[in-house]
Amino acid sequence: MAGERILVCDDDPQILRALRLMLRGAGYEVLATATAEDALDRAAIAGPHAAIIDLMLPDRPGLEVCRELREWSELPIIVLSALDEEETKIAALHSGADDYVTKPFAPGELVARLQAVLRRAGRAEVEPRIELGGLIVDLAAHSVSLDGEEIRLTPLEFALLKALATNRGLLMTHRKLLSEVWGPEYTDATPLLRTHIANLRHKLAVGDERRHFIRTESGVGYRFGV
């Protein structure tokens, strides 16, 4: 990951400086911009590996920047916003953002999310075996075990867990999960998804109760991993 270029766009000078410090500290190279136009120019010229974009920019809305970037690039985008509202999150994800971080965020949270989106972008093959805190999802053998104990899942539950686990740390929206596991005609069947997530959590809640493998992103989707 060393030296990956991250485009950062936020018009607040203190935040921009703080993000630069933080990302440099984590080993990234930072392209700092304060306006939407500048961000779009730098994205085209400097070829960043990922972008972190504030939703409130002086010249144009951040959502427009996401849409415009998406027209020609698969660049992973994380959106920053000071508004913790579901509609805003959903609008950002629909505009092409891969993830969403609400200000203020815990130190390390942004870096973890950034690593997740970069990992997916750079990933060539699906890992055949995913391990996380005692949970082993063996995609080749179609089996799941927790602390060595095998857990019996229905085919749907396994497909759901697979969709989440192979995108470890990434935000999976309701629509994305439904379309991937059930099929594109099910994209609005959120209650169905909730039921199966509840069952899956119940089966994974053996032993140490404090381990939460599936995190809820309220109103938006789910995320696998801590």
Add this chain to the structure above:
Amino acid sequence: MASRALSPLLPGDARPPLLIGVLVAAGGTALETLAIYPLKHVAPVDSLIVVYLLTVVVVATYWGMLLGLLTTLASALAFNFFQLPPVGSLRLADSHDWVALAAFLVVAVAVGMVGDLARTRAEEAEQRRREADLATEMARLLLGGTRLDVAVAAASQRLASAIGVSSAAIELHAVAASERQRTFALRDRETVIGTLVLPATLSASEQQRVAERIVPALQSVLAAALHRAELQAEVVETALLRRNDEMKTAVLRSVSHDLRTPLTAILSAAGALDPHTSGPSEAAEARSVVLEAATRLHRLVEKLLDLSLLQAGAPAHRSDLYSLEDVLHEAVADIEADASTPLFRLSLDEDLPLLEGDAGQLERAFANLLENAARYSAGKPVSVRAHVVGERLRVRIVDQGPGIRASELDRIFLPFYRSPTERPGHLGAGLGLAIARGFVEVNGGRITVESLPGQGTTFVVEFQLAPGAQRGDQGAPEGAPAPARPRAKA
């Protein structure tokens, strides 16, 4: 009688004067008697009695059946006396003549009755038409207007002229009758919704007519108008509530944005510091970011506290003599502390009088005004001038910013107000001017604003001086200075 012409709705006895009727009856009969003389040469005498019917019809129609009957009798007597043989006597020579006279009497009475009836009917029809017109007009006035009080006043006036009285009033509550006024309760089903008040000069028959012909239509229209006004009030209230809700959401969003932004900078900068890997330059950078963002957060929190203090009522308030010059210098230093170049050009009269009030609060008020002016002046210096003008001490803060549209001038002092033309979230929280006005007014001053879009904005702060106020350089503690007394303390 003259007033009758003005009161078509209350005709009572609308017939022409009786004296004229008698004259018409006598004259007509006499003329007809004369007219019969030449006619006798071309027609049998008996048949000529029909000539008298003309007067009978006219008199019966205009003056009623009674006078018509008398005219009939007079005509019969005149015909008998002057025309039927033996002429000059009431005796009748021929039985034909009896028949002719009897037939005339019957026909004349019948014709007279028809004429009288027709006229009565025509009058009634006219009466109904006027009542209908009046009801329509009441409906138009009461239901057409936007404000009920204005509509009721117009309807009352129209009603007075229609009834032919000097004044009429529709009151929207119960009113007791008195010696000077007659009252008619207006009801919606059982509830009294208003009262029609008319002068006591109204006769009994006129009162009855008002009660029967005007009140029923008026009360149903008034009920509809009241109902409509109620609905309208509800609509307005709902719209207000919704706007209020929208405003609260906007305020919450903007405050949450303004609080989260510096917090994010602090958390990120602190999080970037790693005791093992961070070098001195990273540490210095992180420190400066944390300090700047924390200062910003501190300012915002202070403003929110000031505002809640002001909104909770008059804030605790020290009252001392203070020098406005010192307050302005402090405020300028406070704002310029963050700036690399001077932002303000001060021009203060040398001997400004001392004022009485809370210097700390006024310093915050001026700091907010100056901060606002500097922010919009786009780097061009802001002029701050203070003079004594007559009985007032006046401070003018003039920026060279984009100016404020006239439609916004009265709103800029509202807390959290942000111009719709401003991009969101990047200038202040919309608190500064509200705080400035709050503290200036609490200390007896007044803020006004003038603006020329495209040229700049001037905020004017004025304090009323006590008569004969001492100049500041002479107002030493000893020698009983007469401080400027803020109006609020008067």
